[in-house]
Amino acid sequence: MRYLPLHLDLKGRHVLVVGGGEIALRKVTLLLKAGARITLVAPEISGALKETLRDHELLSATYESSHLDNKVLVVAATENETVNREVSGDATAKNILVNVVDSPELCTVTFPAIIDRSPLVVSVGSAGGAPVLTRYVREQIELLLPERITQLAGFLAKTRDKLKDLLPDIDRRRRQTEDFLTTPGAEAAMSGDSVTAESYLFDTEKTVTSGEVYLVGAGPGDPDLLTLRALQLMQKAEVVLYDNLVSPRVLDRVRRDAEMEFVGKRSGYKSTSQEDINDLLVRLAKDGKRVLRLKGGDPFIFGRGGEEIQKLIEGNIPFQVVPGITAASGCAAYAGIPLTHRELSQSVRFVTGHPKDGKVDLPWQEFVHPMETVVFYMGLGGLATICQQLMNAGREASTPVAIVSKGTTPEQQVLKGTLESMPGLVARTQIQTPTLIIVGDVVNFSAQI
Numbered sequence: 501m502r503y504l505p506l507h508l509d510l511k512g513r514h515v516l517v518v519g520g521g522e523i524a525l526r527k528v529t530l531l532l533k534a535g536a537r538i539t540l541v542a543p544e545i546s547g548a549l550k551e552t553l554r555d556h557e558l559l560s561a562t563y564e565s566s567h568l569d570n571k572v573l574v575v576a577a578t579e580n581e582t583v584n585r586e587v588s589g590d591a592t593a594k595n596i597l598v599n600v601v602d603s604p605e606l607c608t609v610t611f612p613a614i615i616d617r618s619p620l621v622v623s624v625g626s627a628g629g630a631p632v633l634t635r636y637v638r639e640q641i642e643l644l645l646p647e648r649i650t651q652l653a654g655f656l657a658k659t660r661d662k663l664k665d666l667l668p669d670i671d672r673r674r675r676q677t678e679d680f681l682t683t684p685g686a687e688a689a690m691s692g693d694s695v696t697a698e699s700y701l702f703d704t705e706k707t708v709t710s711g712e713v714y715l716v717g718a719g720p721g722d723p724d725l726l727t728l729r730a731l732q733l734m735q736k737a738e739v740v741l742y743d744n745l746v747s748p749r750v751l752d753r754v755r756r757d758a759e760m761e762f763v764g765k766r767s768g769y770k771s772t773s774q775e776d777i778n779d780l781l782v783r784l785a786k787d788g789k790r791v792l793r794l795k796g797g798d799p800f801i802f803g804r805g806g807e808e809i810q811k812l813i814e815g816n817i818p819f820q821v822v823p824g825i826t827a828a829s830g831c832a833a834y835a836g837i838p839l840t841h842r843e844l845s846q847s848v849r850f851v852t853g854h855p856k857d858g859k860v861d862l863p864w865q866e867f868v869h870p871m872e873t874v875v876f877y878m879g880l881g882g883l884a885t886i887c888q889q890l891m892n893a894g895r896e897a898s899t900p901v902a903i904v905s906k907g908t909t910p911e912q913q914v915l916k917g918t919l920e921s922m923p924g925l926v927a928r929t930q931i932q933t934p935t936l937i938i939v940g941d942v943v944n945f946s947a948q949i
């Protein structure tokens with residue numbers, strides 16, 4: 501290891517920055533975050549630096565070695581190699597830590613790439629030799645570390661003394677904290693619920709169950725539309741219950757060793773009833789498992805997410821709900837159809853077109869406004885009825901309609917017609933489910949883009 505990573509306490513300490521431009525500003529911003537007192541020296545100082553360093557020392561001058569007096573660190577951020585070498589030589593002679601931007605050979609310290617979830621800070625370095633790789637690794641870690649881990653770190657710092665009193669033995673204390681991090685208490689701490697979090701942290705007899713459920717929206721199909729939170733929980737779960745709307749490419753992002761269970765409806769498979777799914781969620785969580793309930797789109801939009809959490813609440817199971825991109829948003833965006841538009845549509849309505857007892861029974865009179873987009877989920881089976889009823893209620897027969905099949909996936913197809921023509925078009929086309937029906941003038945907009 502060429503460099504030892506140390507986290508330097510700069511609060512109130514004096515740091516010299518040499519340079520008055522953009523690069524100096526970037527370093528200054530970072531140093532200020534750590535609470536450093538800054539002296540900046542440069543013949544010309546940018547307006548942004550003057551503004552940022554209002555309460556610090558600015559010297560419009562050329563660098564000289566006396567500027568290093570009483571400094572713990574110096575950063576040379578100039579494009580002048582002679583000055584950079586001079587700063588490096590002077591600082592090294594005086595045993596002052598020195599960083600010269602983009603010249604690792606002149607540095608005794610380098611700036612790592614940082615993931616700042618203060619008080620938790622992760623630094624990634626490559627001895628200054630591979631900054632692009634360093635940033636890439638940082639981005640990967642960023643994905644795994646939820647923003648709210650800040651709250652968890654704060655909670656652990658706050659409860660440290662109390663845990664010490666409870667468990668004076670350091671090994672037991674460490675094990676207790678390690679266990680805690682795998683319980684719902686950690687998630688509770690991240691959500692700011694310190695009462696629940698403490699009940700897990702101080703539960704030395706392990707009396708509370710450690711299982712929990714994540715009800716996560718997987719979006720309409722394209723795995724790149726998963727949220728960061730979804731990805732984080734997909735890496736954390738031990739058991740995954742998923743529907744047929746969750747695409748294989750999304751499932752590929754789940755932790756490799758997770759137990760996968762299909763609970764959707766698919767021909768050739770015995771389908772699992774909603775009651776059985778609810779019971780399974782409760783049972784698995786009571787067995788101490790971290791369960792991911794992965795649903796297509798958004799769990800709270802025609803996803804029966806409400807029923808599932810009702811059961812979890814009754815079973816006293818900790819859970820969290822993570823929204824996903826609903827089919828209407830995903831399909832519309834990928835088909836180039838804005839759901840609202842200042843001149844074409846002032847509102848949008850999501851409606852289930854699922855026939856009940858063979859009938860699509862809906863308040864059709866409410867859907868007649870020409871400036872409203874109506875999106876039907878699960879509507880293919882009832883398409884003819886939907887189009888006819890909308891016309892009967894007063895929407896023009898020429899109102900544009902789009903059917904988006906397998907939206908956001910590589911197999912996406914978009915079929916366009918009108919209320920009058922669409923049932924015939926569909927009868928003549930092999931269209932694959934899932935499909936979404938979009939009704940309104942916005943449908944024609946995609947022809948322009």
Ligand SMILES: C[S@@+](CC[C@H](N)C(=O)[O-])C[C@H]1O[C@@H](n2cnc3c(N)ncnc32)[C@H](O)[C@@H]1O
Pocket residue numbers: 720721745795796797798799800801802803825826827828831876877878879904905906907908909934935936937
């Ligand atoms: C039970 S609903 C679930 C909706 C989901 N919770 C959401 O927010 O998108 C299933 C319906 O969503 C629509 N759907 C879901 N994914 C789709 C996709 N990729 N392309 C087109 N329609 C989709 C279809 O209308 C399908 O019948």
